Amino acid sequence: MSLQAQGMRTWLLQRLTAVYIAVYSLVLIGWLVTQFPVDYDSWHSAFSNPVILIATIIFYLSLFAHAWVGVRDILVDYAKPSSLRFILLTGLAIFLTVMAVWLLLIVISLVKV
Secondary structure, eight states: HHHHHHHHHHHHHEEEEEEEEHHHHHHHHHHHHHHHOHHHHHHHHHHHHHHHHHHHHHHHHHHHHHHHHHHHHHHHHHHHHHHHHHHHHHHHHHHHHHHHHHHHHHHHHHOOO
């Protein structure tokens, strides 16, 4: 199989993002269990660390890509009228774009402070 095939690329993207999401989630849960941050300052100091901030950005971008591929595949398979599929895919793209912009605004506010 070739990586040039669209199906293979999306399959690989879905698997790679799933692995990153799982690893990040396990590390975050481990950190929460061991550190148990209870106030804003501890959360802010943790997520102001550049390594954690970059890992979190990659996590959310992976989450958005994973959601796009998964929901797109479901809509292509089950939303039969092409006009309905187009509307739903457009809505999904707008939603994920708004979430990415919101993430960018949050990251910018963390870097400024």
